Amino acid sequence: MSQDENDVVEICRDLIRIDTSNPGKAERPAAEYVAAKLSDAGLEPRIVESETGRASVVARWAGEDRTRGGLLIHGHLDVVPADKSDWSVDPFAGEIKDGCLWGRGAVDMKDMDAMVLALLGRWTKEGKRPPRDVVLAFCADEEMGGGLGSNFLVNEHPGEFEGCTEAISEVGGFSVTVADDVRVYLVETAQKGMAWLRLVATGKTGHGSFVHDENAVTALAQAVAAIGTHQFPLIVTPTVRELLQGLAETLDLPYDESDSTDLVARLGSVARIVGATLHNTANPTMLTAGYKQNVIPGVAEARIDGRFLPGYEDELLADIDKLLPDGVRREFVHRDIGLETTWDGALVDAMVSSIIAEDPSATVLPYMLSGGTDAKQFSRLGMRCFGFSPLKLPPGTDFAGMFHGIDERVPLDALQFGVRVLDRFLASS
DSSP: OOHHHHHHHHHHHHHHHSOOBTTTSOSHHHHHHHHHHHHHTTOOOEEEEEETTEEEEEEEEOOSOTTSOEEEEEEEOOBOOOOGGGSSSOTTSOOEETTEEESTTTTTTHHHHHHHHHHHHHHHHTTOOOSSOEEEEEESOGGGTSTTTHHHHHHHOGGGGTTEEEEEESSOSEEEEEETTEEEEEEEEEEOEEEEEEEEEEOOOEETTSOOSOOHHHHHHHHHHHHHTOOOOOOOOHHHHHHHHHHHHHHTOOOOTTOOHHHHHTTGGGHHHHHTTSSOEEEEEEEEEOSSTTEEOSEEEEEEEEEEOTTOHHHHHHHHHHHOOTTEEEEEEEEEOOEEOOSOSHHHHHHHHHHHHHSTTOEEEEEEESSOOTHHHHGGGTOEEEEOOOBOOOTTOOHHHHTTOTTOEEEHHHHHHHHHHHHHHHHHO
16 A cells, blocks of 8 residues: 555544534634645645635645646635534544544545645655646635635635646545446536525515515515426536436436436435436525514515526526516525536546546546536636546445535545545646
8 A cells, every 4th residue: 555545544534633614613724734734745835814714725736847737636625514413423533433534524525635635745755746737725615605715716816826727626536336336437527506596575564463465475485485396497418418328328228318317316325416417406495584473574585595507597597587476586695607518638538547547347427516616716717627536435325415414424445546546647637
């Protein structure tokens, strides 16, 4: 076993033990830990704070051919909160048991941060350099949308990423066992966009015992029910089509674009992600109205988590508008872009070959993430962005459930597999 395969577990444990819950904790202690590792490897890291304690780290690793476009490898240092009483282990202890490393951030995404740091440490000790410049970014605030992390870096410090044409980060390159010893690795090439909405219903105030034709709560309830039960039309994007066709070919099953339910189900827990990329979605998540039981309020509000396929924001909003009754308007709370890049090129070839070299029977396919990552921000600098944090997972792993879930954990051998794949990838990218 190589030194980096040993180091990755300890580095990931160290990072998990630094509580960077967002909201609640600042990333500065984790940023200082990462910066020290980068300095030990001979790099010159820069810690950038958007607010006191809200720290990101950026460093450039000079490549052999500095005339080529650079590669950005980015991760985030923050994690979502974890209630110790819900877990079977302390979520910030970095406990190892049952062949896994347990803790908040084990897959989201201190595992990838650790893989990169471990690999960097070995390469620089051996005097190796990447084929081209690599920029390493470890960002704050991803779990709250990146405003104090990647968005701040892109807006205020774009020069740190000068020359970068491609990027890799989280939620891709992981395996899904779709049949007996048949593994498909999913590389993220697309993300849905975000349209977080506020619905505001207005009506007449009055006594709760009267008959009211203009009740804001009633109008809001109608809108929320209509949106929550609406069946958005099927839209198959190029990424999703390539995934489903590749999956059908791998399993020797027919592909029917109008009904891929059975095919998607083969993806286990990841079916929840892929199923949500077959159409736009809008889910009611919050309701607010009134201040006393016998007073009809004049205003009622709801929040809607809207997600649109790349290029289909107008269709999502048009569908929602048709569902709103008189007296209810929508407003944006947060809006972010969708992404989709093609499944081709030298970087894709490097990702595919590096996985197959470590798992020769594997099939590697693109997929779309139903959520979002910091890639949305870095894409604004003109980079092609991919999710590629390779993990070979045991059959039946609830990988989707690990993200923000209770008892988050990653198999030790999956971490070590990821280092080996990234080693091959970096050498050929």
